[in-house]
Amino acid sequence: MRRADRLFLIIHALRGRRTALQARSLAATLGVSLRTVYRDVADLQLSGVPIEGEAGVGYVLRKGADIPPLMFTADELESLVVGTRFVRAFAGDRLAAGAQAALMKIEAVLPPELRERSSRTRIYAPVWRDAHQAAFAARIDQLHAAIEDKRVLRLTYRDEAGRASEREIEPLCLAFWGGAWTLGTWCRLRTDFRNFRPDRIDAVADTGEHFIERPANNLDAYLAAMRSYYAGMD
Numbered sequence: 001m002r003r004a005d006r007l008f009l010i011i012h013a014l015r016g017r018r019t020a021l022q023a024r025s026l027a028a029t030l031g032v033s034l035r036t037v038y039r040d041v042a043d044l045q046l047s048g049v050p051i052e053g054e055a056g057v058g059y060v061l062r063k064g065a066d067i068p069p070l071m072f073t074a075d076e077l078e079s080l081v082v083g084t085r086f087v088r089a090f091a092g093d094r095l096a097a098g099a100q101a102a103l104m105k106i107e108a109v110l111p112p113e114l115r116e117r118s119s120r121t122r123i124y125a126p127v128w129r130d131a132h133q134a135a136f137a138a139r140i141d142q143l144h145a146a147i148e149d150k151r152v153l154r155l156t157y158r159d160e161a162g163r164a165s166e167r168e169i170e171p172l173c174l175a176f177w178g179g180a181w182t183l184g185t186w187c188r189l190r191t192d193f194r195n196f197r198p199d200r201i202d203a204v205a206d207t208g209e210h211f212i213e214r215p216a217n218n219l220d221a222y223l224a225a226m227r228s229y230y231a232g233m234d
Helices: 003-014 023-030 034-046 074-090 093-108 112-118 131-149 219-231
Strands: 051-054 058-061 151-158 164-176 181-187 192-196 201-210
Touching: 003 023, 003 034, 003 058, 003 093, 023 034, 023 058, 034 051, 074 093, 074 112, 093 131, 131 151, 131 164, 131 201, 164 192, 164 219, 181 219, 192 219
Parallel strands: none
Antiparallel strands: 051 058, 151 164, 151 201, 164 181, 181 192
């Protein structure tokens, strides 16, 4: 977590409290040491944030101190909450953590009535992760990182019939279809665009090579090819 994000979340945790919040509780929430919390709070105090208290006693935000609200409607906020829940349930841990941190920042600057509304939405995406699901989330994180870094990957892949093949691919995007993920790629074996389901990938190896997107096989070309392909199925 970036230090700027951590400082923001400390203010969020203290906001609206009537009793002092212990540094140990802050440390557990943020996943940092007590010393880090003490240093962060001291830096916030020096920068003018009206935090009262001290180490060993706890901290509160001075009465009357607040952050201006964001201009969200109730429906907009509910959409953000629901979207965060879906990301937490179906994406990798990296995206899930980012979505949760973003929602915490948003809720930190909401007026009380909207903050309460955000906790009442009845649309859920439960997170039940066994060992297999945890491994799949790690695979999504791995593929996501390779897309961002433009790294060439070598896949051991099984098709729908269970036939195995080795593919060297340039990963371009991940797409979630409501029941399954697909990895959009430029396949060097087929010299064409191909989609691979991450749940059918037996192994992923980083070749150490970085690819350069070219007009003929970049993300825009892939999306155009997919639109043309699915239009032809109508």
